[in-house]
Amino acid sequence: MSFRDKTAVVAGAGGGMGLNIANDLIDAGASVAMADVKPEPDGIRSEQGRHVYFQGDLTEEAFVRNAVHRTAEEFGGVDYLVNTTGVLWFDRDLSFSTMDLSVWDEVFRINLKSFVLTARCVVPEMKKRGGGAMVHFSTIDALRADTRPQDAYAASKAAVIRLSKSIAIQFAAARIRSNVILPGPVLSPMQARWQGKEAVQAAVxxxxxxxxxxxxxxxxxxxxxxxxxxxxxxxxTELVVDGGLTAQ
Ligand SMILES: NC(=O)c1ccc[n+]([C@@H]2O[C@H](COP(=O)([O-])OP(=O)(O)OC[C@H]3O[C@@H](n4cnc5c(N)ncnc54)[C@H](O)[C@@H]3O)[C@@H](O)[C@H]2O)c1
Structure with a gap:
């Protein structure tokens, strides 16, 4: 796949999937604007200066607007959006029936509102280019419940699926596509609890x-x-990438 002369915005690009995706897009010829609340990570493969990094809070509209505006100025437009931002707070995100509702609100701000903000800001830029494509990260936890829940995480990620359908339908005429990936368990900083624990990884x-x-x-x-x-x-639509976990 070639992304030569294209520009992507990758939100959550300091994390495991976001950094990997940003690097793959750079390798395939794209210019990439990376945004994350974390400082710029090591390992960005951008020898030709085809990336910019914005450190800040993606739930803040002014930060998102400025990052998208500066990306369009620097690289001449925006063709793609990848939303990988997310938090999974195992210790505080529990059952809807008992958890602290300020945690519920904060999880929704990060996992859902940040996607709304990035999508709102890139749509006008994509229209100027005659179209574009978005990929938003949900999770297989959006599809089924369990007795040891992270309810805010799962519900916010289910809402991402519906948000993406709205984007797809409202902007199909503008040739903007919007799809969702539902990952199964992935070894990344979000799953730090499994790092270095071979037996736990094998059990999962x-x-x-x-x-x-x-x-x-x-x-x-x-x-x-x-x-x-x-x-x-x-x-x-949605693409489940889970090694068959939800099919059995
Ligand atoms: N790792 C998994 O097992 C798994 C499984 C299913 C779905 N997912 C989803 O895939 C996506 C990527 O996951 P990952 O494993 O790369 O996680 P990750 O924790 O490595 O990356 C998420 C990134 O989001 C950033 N972030 C959080 N709040 C932010 C904010 N307010 N502003 C800016 N940046 C913020 C974090 O700093 C982090 O770098 C997430 O949305 C996650 O929910 C992950």
Whole structure:
């Protein structure tokens, strides 16, 4: 896939999947604006100066607006948006029936409102280019419930699926596509609880039909496909990337 002369905004680009996706887009010829609340990470493969990094809070409209505006100025427009921003607070995000509702609100601000803000800001830029494509990260937890829940995380990620359909339908005439990826368990900073714990990783992998945990590369491969022209007739839908976990 070639993304030569294209520009992408990757939100949550200091994280596992966001950084992997940003690097893959750079390798395929794109210019990439990366945004995250974290400082710029090591390992950005942008020798030709084809990236910019904005450190800030993606729930703040002024920060998002400024980042998108500066991206369009620097690279001449915006063709793609990738929303990977997310928080999964295992210790505080619990059952809806008992959890602190200020935590509920904060999770929704980060996991849902930040996606609304980035999408709102890039749509006018994509229209100027005659179209564009977005990929938003949800989770397989949006599809099913369990007795040890992270309810704010799961509900906010379910809302991402519906938001994406709205974007897809409201802007199809403008040739803007919008799709969602639902990852299964992926070894990344979000799953720091599994880092270095081989036995735990092996135990999680036994529940996955393909027999291993997901990687950030698995997710990036799916994301780059959905952004690419090879997916030009795909919009308003979801791609589960979970090694078969939800199929069994
Ligand atoms: N890792 C998994 O097992 C898994 C599974 C299913 C879905 N997902 C989803 O995939 C996406 C990417 O996950 P990941 O594993 O790369 O996680 P990650 O924690 O490595 O990356 C998420 C990034 O979001 C950033 N972020 C959080 N709040 C922010 C804010 N207010 N402003 C700006 N940046 C902010 C974090 O700093 C972090 O770099 C997330 O949306 C996650 O919910 C992950």
């Amino acid at each position: 992998a036994t529940g996955i039909p393909l027999g291993r945990l997901g990687t950030t590369q698995d997710q990036s491969n799916a994301c780059c496909f959905l952004l690419s022209d090879e997916a030009s007739f795909i919009t308003g």
